[in-house]
Amino acid sequence: MDKYSIIKKKSNLIFREKVPSSELTTYKTGGIVELCVYPVNKEEIIDILRIINENGFNYFILGEGSNVLISEKGFDGIILICKNMDKISILENQMEVECGALWDKAVEKACQCGLGGLEDTSFIPGSVGGAIRMNAGAFGSETFDCLSFFNAINIRRLREEKIEKKDIKYGYRFVDGIEKYFILSAVFTLEKKDKLTLLSRREEIIKKRKEKQPLEYPSAGSVFKRPKNDYASRLIDFCGLKGLRIGGAMVSTKHAGFIINYDRATAGDIYRLIMKVKKEVFEKTGIMLEEEQIFLGDFTF
Numbered sequence: 001m002d003k004y005s006i007i008k009k010k011s012n013l014i015f016r017e018k019v020p021s022s023e024l025t026t027y028k029t030g031g032i033v034e035l036c037v038y039p040v041n042k043e044e045i046i047d048i049l050r051i052i053n054e055n056g057f058n059y060f061i062l063g064e065g066s067n068v069l070i071s072e073k074g075f076d077g078i079i080l081i082c083k084n085m086d087k088i089s090i091l092e093n094q095m096e097v098e099c100g101a102l103w104d105k106a107v108e109k110a111c112q113c114g115l116g117g118l119e120d121t122s123f124i125p126g127s128v129g130g131a132i133r134m135n136a137g138a139f140g141s142e143t144f145d146c147l148s149f150f151n152a153i154n155i156r157r158l159r160e161e162k163i164e165k166k167d168i169k170y171g172y173r174f175v176d177g178i179e180k181y182f183i184l185s186a187v188f189t190l191e192k193k194d195k196l197t198l199l200s201r202r203e204e205i206i207k208k209r210k211e212k213q214p215l216e217y218p219s220a221g222s223v224f225k226r227p228k229n230d231y232a233s234r235l236i237d238f239c240g241l242k243g244l245r246i247g248g249a250m251v252s253t254k255h256a257g258f259i260i261n262y263d264r265a266t267a268g269d270i271y272r273l274i275m276k277v278k279k280e281v282f283e284k285t286g287i288m289l290e291e292e293q294i295f296l297g298d299f300t301f
């Protein structure tokens with residue numbers, strides 16, 4: 001008996017079985033995920049979460065997979081993917097974006113409408129759900145800067161809640177208690193500005209990112225959070241780890257903060273390299289780097 005049949009028999013539910021993780025994450029590697037479901041509205045999400053809660057199934061919410069490494073042993077569970085919920089709407093100086101919309105598409109739209117505040121976060125890959133969850137940011141700007149509130153399903157209570165920014169603690173790549181929510185949409189309050197100035201700043205940021213980052217290889221961006229008063233990439237470079245390889249994974253020579261899937265790396269290669277970098281940096285500098293990325297599945301060897 002297929003344990004997930006209770007989900008698969010739901011009428012109109014979009015799902016895929018036995019999906020290779022290489023199709024789900026920007027690292028483009030990893031094992032087989034038993035079931036991916038693609039809800040189209042909050043009712044469907046609540047319905048699936050109820051079944052998950054009642055049956056004790058493993059589950060994970062995935063945006064664009066640009067900050068996640070899935071084990072090569074795969075994931076025996078259900079991955080909820082929000083791609084089908086991607087509306088962006090603007091009213092005056094407020095922009096509401098559904099969780100599955102691409103973050104950069106929302107930023108571009110805001111700039112084109114002459115609404116400023118998000119432009120420095122241009123070109124961060126991923127979805128709006130992922131950006132809120134991670135409080136993603138760049139060039140001193142963060143997702144939460146212009147956020148007013150987000151709408152989410154409280155996963156345990158299975159009810160929709162509106163979470164105001166003022167009621168939640170957040171910081172650098174950190175949002176307190178966010179794991180208990182399935183983010184549905186977010187509302188940003190932006191500032192009316194000159195459209196051409198915003199678009200030109202956006203181009204400048206994109207150019208800088210392309211110059212600095214090894215975008216020609218699969219990766220999940222910076223592996224580690226920025227340690228206090230320093231940069232992970234500076235420490236990794238200082239320790240002489242640029243170009244270090246395990247199997248097909250390599251510390252980028254262009255940006256030491258990135259580990260790239262250089263040549264058909266397994267998730268295990270990437271994971272082992274992350275741990276090796278962490279160990280070497282600690283031994284040489286006394287600083288324990290903390291991963292920004294999320295590991296899904298079994299990474300014991």
Ligand SMILES: Cc1cc2nc3c(=O)[nH]c(=O)nc-3n(C[C@H](O)[C@H](O)[C@H](O)COP(=O)(O)OP(=O)(O)OC[C@H]3O[C@@H](n4cnc5c(N)ncnc54)[C@H](O)[C@@H]3O)c2cc1C
Nearest residue numbers: 063064065066067126127129130131133136137183220221
């Ligand atoms: C080339 C490259 C450059 C990058 N540069 C940056 C950068 O400059 N700054 C930066 O901060 N990050 C950067 N990243 C990392 C990544 O893009 C961000 O963390 C991004 O916000 C993740 O979004 P995602 O949709 O891919 O999330 P995923 O990787 O799919 O998931 C990340 C987390 O968010 C959760 N999540 C996703 N959607 C939802 C939802 N709807 N509800 C609840 N939880 C959800 C997942 O469960 C997971 O815990 C980079 C990545 C790459 C590949």
